[in-house]
Amino acid sequence: xxxxxxxxxxxxxxxxxxxxxxxxxxxxxxxxxxxxxxxxxxxxxxxxxxxxxxxxxxxxxxxxxxxxxxxxxxxxxxxxxxxxxxxxxxxxxxxxxxxxxxxxxxxxxxxxxxxxxxxxxxxxxxxxxxxxxxxxxxxxxxxxxxxxxxxxxxxxxxxxxxxxxxxxxxxxxxxxxxxxxxxxxxxxxxxxxxxxxxxxxxxxxxxxxxxxxxxxxxxxxxxxxxxxxxxxxxxxxxxxxxxxxxxxxxxxxxxxxxxxxxxxxxxxxxxxxxxxxxxxxxxxxxxxxxxxxxxxxxxxxxxxxxxxxxxxxxxxxxxxxxxxxxxxxxxxxxxxxxxxxxxxxxxxxxxxxxxxxxxxxxxxxxxxxxxxxxxxxxxxxxxxxxxxxxxxxxxxxxxxxxxxxxxxxxxxxxxxxxxxxxxxxxxxxxxxxxxxxxxxxxxxxxxxxxxxxxxxxxxxxxxxxxxxxxxxxxxxxxxxxxxxxxxxxxxxxxxxxxxxxxxxxxxxxxxxxxxxxxxxxxxxxxxxxxxxxxxxxxxxxxxxxxxxxxxxxxxxxxxxxxxxxxxxxxxxxxx
Ligand code: AMP
Numbered sequence: 001x002x003x004x005x006x007x008x009x010x011x012x013x014x015x016x017x018x019x020x021x022x023x024x025x026x027x028x029x030x031x032x033x034x035x036x037x038x039x040x041x042x043x044x045x046x047x048x049x050x051x052x053x054x055x056x057x058x059x060x061x062x063x064x065x066x067x068x069x070x071x072x073x074x075x076x077x078x079x080x081x082x083x084x085x086x087x088x089x090x091x092x093x094x095x096x097x098x099x100x101x102x103x104x105x106x107x108x109x110x111x112x113x114x115x116x117x118x119x120x121x122x123x124x125x126x127x128x129x130x131x132x133x134x135x136x137x138x139x140x141x142x143x144x145x146x147x148x149x150x151x152x153x154x155x156x157x158x159x160x161x162x163x164x165x166x167x168x169x170x171x172x173x174x175x176x177x178x179x180x181x182x183x184x185x186x187x188x189x190x191x192x193x194x195x196x197x198x199x200x201x202x203x204x205x206x207x208x209x210x211x212x213x214x215x216x217x218x219x220x221x222x223x224x225x226x227x228x229x230x231x232x233x234x235x236x237x238x239x240x241x242x243x244x245x246x247x248x249x250x251x252x253x254x255x256x257x258x259x260x261x262x263x264x265x266x267x268x269x270x271x272x273x274x275x276x277x278x279x280x281x282x283x284x285x286x287x288x289x290x291x292x293x294x295x296x297x298x299x300x301x302x303x304x305x306x307x308x309x310x311x312x313x314x315x316x317x318x319x320x321x322x323x324x325x326x327x328x329x330x331x332x333x334x335x336x337x338x339x340x341x342x343x344x345x346x347x348x349x350x351x352x353x354x355x356x357x358x359x360x361x362x363x364x365x366x367x368x369x370x371x372x373x374x375x376x377x378x379x380x381x382x383x384x385x386x387x388x389x390x391x392x393x394x395x396x397x398x399x400x401x402x403x404x405x406x407x408x409x410x411x412x413x414x415x416x417x418x419x420x421x422x423x424x425x426x427x428x429x430x431x432x433x434x435x436x437x438x439x440x441x442x443x444x445x446x447x448x449x450x451x452x453x454x455x456x457x458x459x460x461x462x463x464x465x466x467x468x469x470x471x472x473x474x475x476x477x478x479x480x481x482x483x484x485x486x487x488x489x490x491x492x493x494x495x496x497x498x499x500x501x502x503x504x505x506x507x508x509x510x511x512x513x514x515x516x517x518x519x520x521x522x523x524x525x526x527x528x529x530x531x532x533x534x535x536x537x538x539x540x541x542x543x544x545x546x547x548x549x550x551x552x553x554x555x556x557x558x559x560x561x562x563x564x565x566x567x568x569x570x571x572x573x574x575x
Contacts, residue, residue: 001037003111006044007150013045013164022166026174035213039206040117046171047162049120051204053230053279056124060135060158062449065090068136069155072143073097088451089163091156098148111145116154171205172196179212191217198223200232200421203279225352225420227268227301230279232421234349236410236428245429246394251414253363254394256384256401257430258346259321260309261328265293268301276328285330288338292345292380298373301354306347306383313342318405322528322536347374348383351418364414387414398431402568407524408432433568435524437543439555442498442516443469447508448491455491456498456510461520461540463533464557469514470533472561473522478542489545497547517546517555525565535561 009029016022026045033041043049050056060068066084070077075097083093119138126134139158143151156162172195176182180191198208198220211219225231239245246252262277263286272290274283286308297304310324311317319341327337350370351358358366367385374382386397398409411429419427444460447453458476462469480488501513520540528536535558 001033001041001113003113003116003150004147006041006113007153009045010153010162010164011149013166019170022170023173023177026166026171027177030174030178030209035210037113038209038213039204040113042171042175042205042209044113044117044157045164045166046168046205047157047160047164047166049117049124049157051206053203053275053281055281058120058124058158058160060139060160062090062159064132064136065155065159068139068143068158069094069097071136072140072151073101075101084450085453088453089156089161090159090450091152091154091161091163094143094155095148095152098143098146098151109145111142111150115145116142116157120157168205172199175205175209175212179209180217194220196421197221201225203230203232225303225357227266227303227352228271228273229266230264230275230281232279233262233264233277233305234418234420234427235423236430237423239411239429239431242394242398242409242411242431243391245411245431246389246391248429249411249413249415251364251387252389253367253385253387253412253414254397255348255410255412256346256404257407257410257432258307258309258383259318259405259407260307260346261321261324263289263306263308263345265289265297265304265306267293267297267299267303270294280328282328285327285334285337286343287334288343288379289345292377296375296377296380298375299353301352302350302373303352304347304370304374305349305351306345309344309346310341311344313340318344321538322526322530342379344379344381346381346383348385349418351420359418359420362415362417363412366418367414402433432524435522435564435568437519437521438463438537438560438564439517439546439550440472440520441469441514441552441555442512442518443471443514444512445495445498445510447510449508452491454495456495457491459494459518460512461518461537462514463561464553464555465533467553469552470558471531472533472535473520473531473537473540475518475520475537475540475542477539478521487544489542494545497545514552515547517550517552519543519546524568525561527565533558533561535565 009025012025013022016025030038030041049058066077066080069080080093080097083096084090087093119142123135123138139154142154146154173192176191176195182188182191194217195208195212198211199205201223202208211223264275266273272283272293273281274286274289276282308324310319312319323341327341330337347370350366353369370382376382388394401409409431411431413427416427440461440463442459443462445456446458448455448457458474460471461473461475462471479494480490483490498512498516501515502510503513504511520537521543522537523539526536526538527534530536
């Protein structure tokens with residue numbers, strides 16, 4: 001297939017605001033394509049070269065892309081950067097400069113989509129010394145054979161920003177529309193949910209499109225989880241409180257909600273794979289888990305799920321999530337991390353056992369299977385779990401969870417089935433203390449990039465300590481690009497009120513005089529070595545500006561943060 005055809009699709013998608021029309025454009029394109037092109041096309045319209053769960057990435061940094069554009073078009077890097085400052089889009093910049101370049105295009109061969117796909121695939125496998133040059137050359141080679149318009153999308157793909165507004169849901173609907181019956185609303189719903197179900201179990205739209213085309217809705221319904229391949233896990237819903245959650249189900253299990261990372265363990269004989277909830281393969285990062293599973297699981301083939309926690313070797317207490325997340329991202333010095341941040345796993349579900357999926361088994365049955373096959377050890381245990389309808393017992397258990405430094409409880413319906421990828425009504429409800437907001441001061445910021453280059457994009461939050469200010473988090477959420485609702489605060493506005501207080505600039509980082517007070521909501525407070533206060537707010541978001549009614553000296557201090565941290569740890573009665 002000519003890359004030009006795909007680029008025409010990109011162009012129409014980019015200028016098309018309507019979701020429905022986007023779906024139709026893609027579905028027509030899929031229908032007209034050859035079966036063996038489907039895998040490539042579904043990836044490329046989402047700006048990808050590998051399925052989202054793959055370890056392989058393209059990841060070309062902005063700076064490198066500027067270099068590539070410069071060597072491919074012959075314009076100096078300075079010109080590329082200044083054009084980029086105007087467009088805020090490296091792809092557009094490449095197209096502009098390619099069009100300005102006066103060169104003979106005679107004898108130029110047309111670029112095929114396969115060619116683009118293959119070069120990007122190659123790029124992801126290059127490693128080690130000199131790899132940067134090899135990568136740059138692979139992209140340059142494509143651009144040399146591309147038209148200006150094609151070069152725009154080659155660059156956008158290389159920086160992982162296709163900007164044509166194709167989210168996963170659009171692709172799902174397009175596959176249904178291309179190959180299944182979507183005549184009536186009812187049929188459409190059925191078809192879309194068949195595609196979705198198959199995709200939850202096999203998160204690769206390439207194979208899903210192929211199955212839909214060749215075997216239709218029945219084929220999709222026959223998709224099964226595969227040992228060794230990640231799937232989308234069951235998610236939980238928020239509950240307003242323990243009492244409300246307890247009243248919802250007839251048969252209830254309460255479990256500690258551990259503050260760690262979801263881990264999905266696949267076992268086939270002595271072959272093991274570990275995946276996170278975001279489908280990352282972390283098998284290599286956790287070698288000790290291999291030992292736990294080989295000793296602790298009495299089954300030849302299974303897929304089990306649990307929460308993985310990091311704990312402090314000296315105190316034996318659980319460590320904040322950030323410490324564990326260092327291990328998830330780690331590619332080197334894995335052995336050192338094994339001894340620095342030991343882990344513990346708390347198993348809570350099973351979805352596959354010896355050749356069979358357990359999606360037709362209620363939680364009560366799945367839990368009894370788990371009890372039979374798990375042999376506990378120090379690092380590998382079943383989650384703390386009680387089955388009760390009594391409020392008093394539930395409250396005691398909640399307090400116990402908070403005292404143990406965990407997040408709260410998950411209230412589970414013992415009659416519920418496991419539905420991959422979803423928050424199921426009647427499934428899991430999380431109960432955790434709601435934290436009060438904090439009034440903090442902004443003491444720093446980072447300039448954005450691309451089209452946000454004139455705005456500050458993330459903000460350093462600090463709390464008071466006497467007349468000093470100590471950092472306790474970075475915030476980029478809760479701030480809008482444009483005002484859509486009354487009371488919205490934009491990056492532009494925040495930048496404007498902070499600019500007069502800028503004290504120092506270093507690269508894209510700015511130090512700001514503590515003047516502006518903001519009200520911040522957050523998920524929780526964690527101990528953290530990364531901030532001068534020793535604490536970090538998890539998921540801080542802006543609630544409102546307090547610049548008119550609060551002075552920096554009225555903001556919350558470190559003592560308040562410590563107090564809230566202790567409260568959250570459950571040393572006081574849960575509310
Ligand atoms: P949240 O991330 O706040 O939506 O909460 C759901 C997450 O809690 C799950 O994805 C798990 O990683 C985690 N979790 C901790 N303990 C449990 C448990 N006992 N059962 C289920 N999920 C748990």
